[in-house]
Every structure is written in structure tokens, then in C-alpha cells.
Amino acid sequence: MQQYFLELEASASIPPTLVSLSQGDSHHLLTVLRARTGQEIYVVHQGQRYLARLVGERAGLAQLEVIQRIEVDTELPIQVTIACGLSKNDKLDTIVQKGTECGMASFQPVSLSRDVVRWKDGKSIQKIDRLQKIAQAASQQSKRLVVPRVSSLKTLDQWLQSVDDYDLKLVAYEEEAKQTTSYSLRQALSLGQKGQKMAIVFGSEGGLTQEEVDQLRAKGFITCSLGRRILRAETAPIYALAAISYQFE
Amino acid sequence: MQQYFLELEASASIPPTLVSLSQGDSHHLLTVLRARTGQEIYVVHQGQRYLARLVGERAGLAQLEVIQRIEVDTELPIQVTIACGLSKNDKLDTIVQKGTECGMASFQPVSLSRDVVRWKDGKSIQKIDRLQKIAQAASQQSKRLVVPRVSSLKTLDQWLQSVDDYDLKLVAYEEEAKQTTSYSLRQALSLGQKGQKMAIVFGSEGGLTQEEVDQLRAKGFITCSLGRRILRAETAPIYALAAISYQFE
Numbered sequence: 001m002q003q004y005f006l007e008l009e010a011s012a013s014i015p016p017t018l019v020s021l022s023q024g025d026s027h028h029l030l031t032v033l034r035a036r037t038g039q040e041i042y043v044v045h046q047g048q049r050y051l052a053r054l055v056g057e058r059a060g061l062a063q064l065e066v067i068q069r070i071e072v073d074t075e076l077p078i079q080v081t082i083a084c085g086l087s088k089n090d091k092l093d094t095i096v097q098k099g100t101e102c103g104m105a106s107f108q109p110v111s112l113s114r115d116v117v118r119w120k121d122g123k124s125i126q127k128i129d130r131l132q133k134i135a136q137a138a139s140q141q142s143k144r145l146v147v148p149r150v151s152s153l154k155t156l157d158q159w160l161q162s163v164d165d166y167d168l169k170l171v172a173y174e175e176e177a178k179q180t181t182s183y184s185l186r187q188a189l190s191l192g193q194k195g196q197k198m199a200i201v202f203g204s205e206g207g208l209t210q211e212e213v214d215q216l217r218a219k220g221f222i223t224c225s226l227g228r229r230i231l232r233a234e235t236a237p238i239y240a241l242a243a244i245s246y247q248f249e
Numbered sequence: 250m251q252q253y254f255l256e257l258e259a260s261a262s263i264p265p266t267l268v269s270l271s272q273g274d275s276h277h278l279l280t281v282l283r284a285r286t287g288q289e290i291y292v293v294h295q296g297q298r299y300l301a302r303l304v305g306e307r308a309g310l311a312q313l314e315v316i317q318r319i320e321v322d323t324e325l326p327i328q329v330t331i332a333c334g335l336s337k338n339d340k341l342d343t344i345v346q347k348g349t350e351c352g353m354a355s356f357q358p359v360s361l362s363r364d365v366v367r368w369k370d371g372k373s374i375q376k377i378d379r380l381q382k383i384a385q386a387a388s389q390q391s392k393r394l395v396v397p398r399v400s401s402l403k404t405l406d407q408w409l410q411s412v413d414d415y416d417l418k419l420v421a422y423e424e425e426a427k428q429t430t431s432y433s434l435r436q437a438l439s440l441g442q443k444g445q446k447m448a449i450v451f452g453s454e455g456g457l458t459q460e461e462v463d464q465l466r467a468k469g470f471i472t473c474s475l476g477r478r479i480l481r482a483e484t485a486p487i488y489a490l491a492a493i494s495y496q497f498e
Contacts, residue, residue, distance in 0.1 A: 142479045235351070245488075
């Protein structure tokens, strides 16, 4: 069944009996899907799903009657922030889209020294806005009740000033030299428990420098390996989220 | 370190001391990466990795001296065949590329009744060839020792005639009505063990029909659910392979 997020004022603790969809969602429901009066859909308000029924259209907006709350839980039992370097092309789009499907709680772009792309100051807000829209669409499609937050771009230094409230901090890092011992993902995840907050850092195609890894370690990050094969920049976060979902759900 | 697959005759049980790379790989190593004499790379022959050194060029082909065998295992402990319906756009490319990174052993395209695309007879061979090349490139990049085999397109009926030698047969299926009990992926994977052969079936965007699911069940396939969120056609196989790798490695 189709699902849309309601755009109500935050003060509305439950949706009123009659609600309108946003312009974009109304267009999707009425014009793209050609829904008819009486069709049932899901609407989400403040992390709760409700069954609703299309009753008409007013000024181009779909009018819905909210029928009842549906008990459902779609969120990972552990809140995961994915922090990534800036990859080329549409790789961050892929990470945000599929990361959302796999239960990511928030996405933090971080500029790292080996990134092959830089975001110009003027472009950064547009890019974040685009990623946030991708997260919204992916939440709708995967029927999540919460849209992951896409945070504004930070340097590693800046971001590391705000990581103290994560219970578990990991960095995906494959050291060719194997001078220090890394945890396997399984060992690393065994340190976490349901209800906690977790952050995992991934380099871009260029990877992380030894200095960045040292800086992360000094802030309590544990290096861990994602298995026997080398994963692409956009595959690694999806792999990790799938493993987390498998481990904790 | 860069890795290439050698194209030697099958009768060569170990590579000779001096080997050439293929034309494409030679171009990549010599022209794209601008490797110099003395540079070390990995070469793979019959599922074994060897350390080699660039010693020169002859008729455009990179000449390598094979130094020693490197003990390494990059394969999943369970052989997984991913069977998928025909999805739109480049979704099968994504599945084959990332499935290869995540350890898939082989890929079987299957035409299903709800597929939104059909492969014309004349195009099918080209498409398989393209997917096989993607698998080869992804194996190289993820440093696998085996290139997953991409099988030719079959109907579900045709394919189901050759599934008897899989030890574990799963189908990812989300029944809205929940009339029959599905296993969770965890429960389903607990039925498998290392060394076995496993097949998992995924619908395209259109999903599987009840008849197709019944047909699969009659052949011993177990329906299983991939967690709390609805995954896209191209995300589901990657999610499953990540979970399998996490479970068995």
C-alpha cells in the first residue's frame, strides 16, 4: 500500500480526522497513480502510521479521512549514523537512498583529505537539500516511519567535536600492512546493544589517511573490517547496515 | 594492490614464471595506471592469487614475472546463486556488480510474469555478455579469486528443472496478507551450513505472483522476509548477501 508523510504542524499530536497531502504527494497519488475516491493508503505523522482513505480533492490537494492507527515498527533497534567522505558522481545519492532502505538514522557527509571531489561553498546547501529529498522519497518507498536526517557538510575536525554521545563508534578501515589489530564487524557489533546510538565512518574512493584514522581512534573509534572482499565506497555502508539489521533485528 | 585475472590455457596448473596480461588489462596497467617496471601487482590463475612484478612490455602486452603464491581466501563459505526477475534500467548491472563484491557465486536472470521489461531474443546474449563483463570487473576490483558466472536467461519453468542440487533454496517474498508463515532471513539461513550450495530468488520491481511462489514452494523453496523495511529490487539481493557473509564468514 502507498505511504505518504503528512506535513502537519508539530503541535498536532495526532492527525485530525480529515487531512490533506502535500502538493507533490497529491500529484503523485491523484495524477501518477490515478487513485480513486475510497482508495486506502498509509499516512505517517510523528513516527506513527495511520490507515487513511481518499475522500476527494480540494484545490489540487488530496483529501483523506484518517481511519485508525496501525501498530508497526520499521526502525532499526540501534540508531546508526553513517558518516562518509565525498565520493564522485551519484555515489552519495546511492548511499543515502539504500542506507535509508536499510534503516540508517542519519547521514553525515564529512570532507576527508583523500576525497576526489570538493563541494563548493555555494553548492553545499543544494547538495544537502537534494540528499534530504532522496532520504524522504526512500523512506516513503521503503515504508519507514522516520526520515533519516542529512546533516550539513563538516570537516572531520568539526564533526569530531560532536561525537561524544555515540555509544559505539566504528570506522571501516582496511589496513594493507595489518600493523594494528582490527576488529571484524561481528566483534565490533557485539560491543553494541539495542537502544544505543552508533556512528560508522567510511572513506570515499580515496580511503582514509593514517592521520585521519589516528584522529578517529583518539576519539574512541574502533577500526573494523567488512569481510574478505574489498567493497566500493557506496557498497560498504549498505553492507554494514544490512549486517547491523541482521544482528539486531 | 592492483589485481588482474590471467588468461592462460586451462591446462596450465600453475602460471609460468613469465606471463602476459590481456590486451585490456595491459592497457589499464600500462596506460591508465602508468605502472613502471618493478611495480608489484597480484595476478589470479585458477582461483589462486600470485604476487607478480612488471618486467616490461612486448607488442603492447604487459610482461610479468610471477614471484610467489599468496595464501588468501576471498570466497563466501557457502556458494550463493542469486536468481532475479528482469528489472528496469541498470538495476541488474547494480545487482551483478555489488553482488560480486558481496561474494555471489553465480547470477541467474529469470523472466517472471510481473517483470516490466522483456529481453528480446536477439538482445539476450548481448545483455548476458555485458553482465558477465561487469562481474569480471567487479571481481578484479573487489579482489575476488573467482568471477561469478552469469547464466543465460531462462523462464522460471526452465530454471526450476535444474535446481535439485541446491542444498538450501530461498525466495524473498513479502506477503501483505500474511496468510502463510514466512521465515525470517535469520531462521532461513540457520538451515544452511558452510560448504553448501544455496539459491535465492528475488522478484523484479513487479514482484512475484502467488502462482510463482507456489511453484517455487513445490520445488522446495522456503519463503523468507528481509526485515522490517521494504527493499528495492536492486537492494534486496545485496542485503541478503551481506547478511549471508555476516552469518557464515
